[in-house]
Amino acid sequence: MVYQPPVGARDLFPLEVAQKRWIEERVQQVFHGWGYHRIITSTLERLETLMAGDAVQPSTVIQLQVDEQVLGLRPELTASIARAAVTRMAGVTHPQRLYYNANVFRRALAGSHNRQLEFYHAGVELLGSEGGVADAEILLLLADCIRHLGIGQWHLVLGEAGLTRSLLSAFPEALREAVREAIANLDRIALETLPLSAELRDRALFILDLRGRPADVLQRISSLDLDAQQRATVSNLKTLLDLLQESLTAQQHPQFSLILDLSLIQTFDYYTGIFFEVVSSGTGERRILGRGGRYDHLLGLYHPQAETYPGVGFVLHIDDLHQMLLPTGQLPSRTPPSHWLIVPVSNQAYAAAFTYAKKIRESAHLVRVEMKLKIGEPADKVHEYARRRGISQIAWIDDQGLPQIETVGQ
């Protein structure tokens, strides 16, 4: 069926492209403003590159067999950027500030019907800087992007993957994975039924509930018997939250709700420090508009001598932002109309018409000029055409190449 796109794929027509570009341009302006540079990596990667960080399952990757290699269409960009950047880290000054704006692919799971396969992601990676100030830059940059998209209310759910992992080390190894999975999936019943001692069960449920206003949560964590490393992590987290709060207040940044959530973890060891999700607010479906975190072990996986560098970043889900912004009326509701319609009155006038159009286009600002290709239409038909396309100026070009300019009322 040559006339159908593959299941789960879709085409974007000019209006949708204009809306998508509206989002991407705003986000890119912010990225540029913070000194980030765009990187373009390959759409295709070796499967092992994509899976090295443990965050990607082969079943979710669209795979291709090319000669002897198994390649995959990238499901996200961080692995590609880590691979590309790490071998060149030695020679460059740190940190590296990179951003991307690209399509990604995800294989639909069995049992899902016509699930979307191709998505658009825009995001940043700040490579070679560890510590809370780099984390603060990423979170403030994220808040800046969302403000520039005109999103007033949103939630930031912030976890600390390293701290939670460290708290889980108290559990016997045989059960640790099950406890982690239950916490990541918010499965309280599983925690209640795992064969744990009463003390460990209480500890697991305590971690599951470590969520709420940052000050309250920090206080609850401090009530635990923490080791020196854990105390340092908690103290760094508090410093980060204070720095965020102070910066946002000083900039009179609109308030968003920040939830500190130590149960926000994943079932694989990818993030090593902060881990966060951006959640839409208000009525309508709640969407995850973006997510990110710190991954201090990832780059080493791609270095020939396993030298590692810290990294932190986030991704914005352009498709979810698009869906969320559509009902707000901020996105363009039509493609930009042409400013001019050039109408040659006879066959002899074509060359003059193209020349006249060229002259108008040579302006400091973008002037959109379109040619009427068919000659001999009555004036009222031409007016009707211009009106329908939102064109305000018509230039009639006669055989001598002289223009007669007319303004069309809308």
Next chain:
Amino acid sequence: MLTVALPKGGLLEDSIRLLQQVGLDFSAFLDSANRQLEIWDASRTAKALLVRNYDVPVYVEYGQAQLGIVGYDILREKQPQVAHLVDLQFGRCRLSVAVKESSPYRSALELPPHSRVASKFVHCAHDYFQSLDLPVEIVPLYGSVELGPITGMSEAIVDLVASGRTLKENNLLEIERLFESTARLIAHPLSYRLNQDGLHDRIEQIRSLTSAHVPA
């Protein structure tokens, strides 16, 4: 605003009684003249959706309902991305393998390889027989699964058993139990994390009611 997805059928009455105890009255769903699928609580701070039990986790997973009540059997079958919060202790039943009383088989492992097993719970059935390393053909059915062995279409069925009366009346015999099921309180994970409109308090109220009846 809070939205709760409630299952039609056997769990409905207990679910409504439970919610009444925490101050949410959706008893209009029990009125046989009721045709409404969406009912507001008298305080208009909460509403309930009346859906098929299979659809409860769908509304909760997509966030149209923040809370839902559904049997564990369906959570096992559909594996939805939802938070499992409270074992509500009612709607107790089990997923079992049954055969005709006249059948020679008395355990699942005795079933001949490549025999047919009819079930509404195709994933549970598939996982179970795979764990036994016994290749069988799962025949999906949407109801009256007991007819599978009666008509001779399948050697066995995998189906829910509560009292066992339906099996008995159809001359079927339970030969294996896969797992026990009870009703569960589930939540939309993002809404649970954001905890708006007193969601957490409602959940804790429900939990305290349930645990009061359970021996520690």
